[in-house]
């Protein structure tokens with residue numbers, strides 16, 4: 124008996140055909156689904172050297188192994204392709220309700236190859252899988268087109284629709300794919316690949332049952348987790364005090380944070396809870412990664428999570444998630460936008476368009492949030508690019524003539540909003556910024572102020588505050604991402620309780636992390652393996668943060684899949700997936716050793732104020748130790764033959 128759907132849908136956009144393929148049991152056993160299945164399929168089927176925006180690239184939407192089984196917080200969607208932004212492996216993750224809809228149509232994943240002559244969308248339900256004309260929706264923003272496509276389909280079941288906005292249609296290399304009006308698979312330029320294929324949307328309205336080996340056992344685990352989550356209550360009105368907590372964190376030793384505390388915080392405020400903490404603790408980059416808390420004066424008040432929570436009209440829950448860290452809010456009297464509703468801005472968006480730009484204007488951030496959702500653009504990349512542009516303008520590298528009259532000064536909310544609009548629409552000065560900060564700085568100069576890692580702009584957590592994060596940003600096959608591992612995450616997870624080789628998280632002086640050491644290499648390896656396992660199960664990052672004793676991933680997998688494996692076995696699945704992603708990069712000529720942190724992100728020159736004052740990283744040395752821990756060449760980052768064979772990868776890739 125298979126406890127996965129066992130099939131993938133293959134859509135050839137050039138030929139206009141749709142077919143299905145079996146997913147062999149041994150492949151599922153080795154990599155599950157999610158990013159694991161995507162890595163397996165894309166490694167095998169994208170030819171070396173394929174143009175990321177050409178017909179040979181493949182765009183995959185893959186559901187998680189636990190999605191739809193009754194397991195909680197397991198509804199994340201994995202989107203993968205060869206990244207046009209980095210030229211290597213690309214993937215993005217997204218909440219919402221799209222992921223279970225793939226399985227309800229009878230598939231573990233849907234893969235698109237080729238390029239359509241005219242705009243199309245895929246419609247799929249229990250009995251139909253066909254391409255339909257999308258010319259009428261081309262040119263509409265993501266929110267508008269999602270609504271219109273859903274209305275026009277007129278199916279009995281409300282279709283789940285994933286769609287690109289204007290940025291994706293324009294093949295902006297920082298564009299993403301949107302569902303539910305604001306949940307976005309944003310990273311790696313996945314939206315540009317969809318746009319290059321002239322694929323406007325994917326609409327799913329299936330209702331097939333999703334298999335699960337032991338419903339009762341899964342239900343019992345979910346009841347236990349749900350009860351713990353529902354008991355958690357947080358006193359309101361203390362959001363403003365989180366800044367004090369951040370100040371304390373900035374001077375305290377590294378301390379494992381209990382998983383339940385993090386979930387309590389996210390349940391109450393969502394990710395904006397991190398704003399004051401980030402500003403004061405050194406976690407949140409300020410002034411294009413060159414400033415400290417003194418430069419961001421007043422912003423802990425401007426972005427007080429209590430203020431943002433008061434604007435929330437309804438909480439937003441992704442599929443199967445009782446946490447509901449998201450929210451929707453009405454927009455009233457906002458001088459920067461005529462839109463009346465938006466998803467609550469996430470921490471990454473607020474940090475990017477707030478302290479990173481020294482912008483204390485919450486209205487402008489709310490407006491930009493809705494613009495990016497509608498345009499379908501990655502807020503992390505967009506914010507880093509605008510920060511570079513402002514710094515270049517300040518230093519005279521970019522002139523007012525070149526910006527078309529935009530006064531690009533720190534905190535100039537009006538200019539920032541206008542520039543984002545241009546980037547989405549590929550117009551004016553924004554047209555030169557919409558393909559990422561690396562390309563923009565190659566055209567205008569100011570490369571030393573262009574914050575990117577291997578071509579992708581980094582997430583809003585300061586590497587100088589967390590040397591482990593620095594290693595993940597560099598070694599991640601889709602570099603620059605912040606979701607693969609962090610010290611605070613490792614401290615919350617208690618991985619050593621499920622994995623025999625994962626070191627325990629300990630209270631220790633922060634200084635220790637700044638000296639390269641093998642224990643931290645095992646920590647970063649364990650963190651990466653567990654994150655890939657979570658992604659392939661469809662789990663959320665914030666579920667991981669609850670720790671293994673609250674969100675019981677190993678128990679969930681055993682119950683839902685009818686297995687009886689220990690944590691070591693599952694960690695090896697994560698390790699295998701990470702190896703395949705790295706091998707994808709090697710196959711496509713993406714050199715892992717060429718990926719480095721910008722000097723500023725390593726503390727060169729060191730910051731002059733705040734908790735990161737004087738901090739410098741020795742990332743190259745720690746990266747070599749991380750690669751060695753993975754069984755990869757410590758100089759080149761290429762997986763060694765014995766590692767690849769131990770993980771059974773050659774056999775997995777045979778036809």
Ligand code: SF4
Nearest residue numbers: 218441444447448663
């Ligand atoms: S914790 Fe937040 S992002 Fe994660 S699944 Fe739940 S609602 Fe979605």
